[in-house]
Amino acid sequence: MSLNIVVMAAGKGTRMKSSLPKVLHKLAGRSLLQHVLGNTAALDADARIVITGHGAEQVETAVAGPGIRFVRQEPQLGTGHAIQQTIPALTAGGSTLILSGDTPLITTATTRALVDACDGRQLVLLTIEYADPSGYGRILRDGDSVRAIVEHKDASDEQRCIRECYTGIMAAPTEALKRWVGQLSNDNAQGEYYLTDIVAMAVAEGVPVVAVRTADETEVLGVNSPSQLAQLERRHQLAQAELLMTAGVRLADPARFDLRGALTCGRDVEIDVNCVFEGDVTLGDGVRVGAHCVIRNATIGANARIHEFTHIDGEAAGASVGEGALVGPFARLRPGAQLGAEVHIGNFVEVKNSTLAKGAKANHLAYLGDATVGERVNYGAGSITANYDGANKHRTTIGADVHVGSNCVLVAPITIGDGATVGGGSTITKNVEPGQLAVARGRQIVISGWSRPTKKK
Known part of the structure; x- marks a missing residue:
């Protein structure tokens, strides 16, 4: 019929x-x-x-x-x-x-x-x-x-x-x-x-x-005014929260939870207050999401911890966080971010279109864009990949066990070989072979007896 x-x-x-x-x-x-x-x-x-x-x-x-x-x-x-x-x-x-x-x-x-x-x-x-x-x-x-x-x-x-x-x-x-x-x-x-x-x-x-x-x-219930829309939003969100809690998800406060897409959760997932999930999001077993996080189009592996105020937005490309990884607080993962198991992404670190292998760490104030990062890399505070030349994007490859010091600029395209070290404050424009130390900075000058200028009276 x-x-x-x-x-x-x-x-x-x-x-x-x-x-x-x-x-x-x-x-x-x-x-x-x-x-x-x-x-x-x-x-x-x-x-x-x-x-x-x-x-x-x-x-x-x-x-x-x-x-x-x-x-x-x-x-x-x-x-x-x-x-x-x-x-x-x-x-x-x-x-x-x-x-x-x-x-x-x-x-x-x-x-x-x-x-x-x-x-x-x-x-x-x-x-x-x-x-x-x-x-x-x-x-x-x-x-x-x-x-x-x-x-x-x-x-x-x-x-x-x-x-x-x-x-x-x-x-x-x-x-x-x-x-x-x-x-x-x-x-x-x-x-x-x-x-x-x-x-x-x-x-x-x-x-x-x-x-x-x-x-x-x-x-x-129909919607005829902003007030009615807001009331229906709360009803709907509470209903979604109840379904998740019935399935075993632990929400700190179901009245402060927003799902604007599809959320799939494993066992023993914990979600703190004022978190927003958009698009398609999957949280593996034992994942913990701290307060005030926004997660959109992403997959979070088992036992990962997403600390407070983290923003993950995979957009169409998606983003993924590996098992046991730690992200945040105040971190940002953008489309194409793929974090392996036990990766650490700390406060005010941004990752975009980059892959970080198992155990890699970028703990403070750093940017990784269009990069491939090997296992156990330590990426220093204030360091960035300079991936854009004003017209095109270029890729940075960092081998396993590399140590990148603080306040470094890696100008792509560039490869840092396994086990290499980049000295703090360096701007690296050429490839670094495995095991080498690369330092590219001005020589320190110390002037004795120098006085600061003073204001004229």
């Missing part, structure tokens, strides 16, 4: 007070609309249609992908009018699932339940019971069948006592949906076409109207 998935994403979102279309505001690192599309990706849909309007080009560029089709709603004249625009794009027969682009946390399980209940023959509404249903449309029933949705402002005192409310999400038989939305009228104070009017049409035709209830308020 065919399935259409329609996502309404045409609204302006005036209360967001932003030039960015509402559905592109981010929750946990992804736009609201990306969440909706991602959470329904597992459904075997014949057509995926996104209705755009305000900021249409921006929205379409942001979420374009295989199998996604866009339909414009201009002007925006209500939810029923939005669905009217999709009629030519709907695959015939089967069911159509209708979602909102600003309700990002709807789950795959719930959407599948709606589609299964619809089965191309019933109109299915997603509902929820609220302790305080003020402002929501109430579900009027005859036993298990729904006979109407009444808006709060139109409800009687008795109807306002009903706690079951409509969430704005439904699944409908496609052919009936086409017929119903074609009959909608905008004869109301707002001059808009309301999709909820099809409930009365279905009842009049004898088409069954049923409800699927969700008990999870979070998955049906």
Whole structure:
């Protein structure tokens, strides 16, 4: 049986007070609309249609992908009018699932339940019971069948006592949906076409109207303001934290944890407060992450320690930290940083597009860019690889057991052979053979009897 998935994403979102279309505001690192599309990706849909309007080009560029089709709603004249625009794009027969682009946390399980209940023959509404249903449309029933949705402002005192409310999400038989939305009228104070009017049409035709209830308020909460977005972010982050802790991860404070991507953890992982994980991150067994770290697109090996205030950003190339390595505090790993086992990267050390073999150390105030560093290298404080000549990047190769003194400049392309030593304060521009000592600095001069200048009175 065919399935259409329609996502309404045409609204302006005036209360967001932003030039960015509402559905592109981010929750946990992804736009609201990306969440909706991602959470329904597992459904075997014949057509995926996104209705755009305000900021249409921006929205379409942001979420374009295989199998996604866009339909414009201009002007925006209500939810029923939005669905009217999709009629030519709907695959015939089967069911159509209708979602909102600003309700990002709807789950795959719930959407599948709606589609299964619809089965191309019933109109299915997603509902929820609220302790305080003020402002929501109430579900009027005859036993298990729904006979109407009444808006709060139109409800009687008795109807306002009903706690079951409509969430704005439904699944409908496609052919009936086409017929119903074609009959909608905008004869109301707002001059808009309301999709909820099809409930009365279905009842009049004898088409069954049923409800699927969700008990999870979070998955049906929409976003209309920055405050609501922030509240939903906290709900979502706490839910992610709970899943991690259930799997054995020890979070110092789940209220101060942010996951904006996918985090895979081994056993006995510990994460301190105010850490942010983005993209795809893997933490091996026994990894400890100190407070205030940001880790993006990286793999951290077993028993590694990421000290406080460390920033790891692998971007597309990724970054990796080997088993038992120590990184930070205040260290920065950039794309292409690959640290071997037991490597030490200390405070204010930056590593970019470089490989450090087992046991190499750069403990203080150093830069390693476009470098290959051998085992057990000791890289001194204040030393850098000068990898950029103003036009091109060049590589530095440092062999095993090399000692680089403090405040050195290694001007690439250059090779420092195994076991060589670079004296502190040297600027090295030529290769150094294995075992050699290289010193390149001005001779020290000491002047006796010299006096500092003094200010004139």
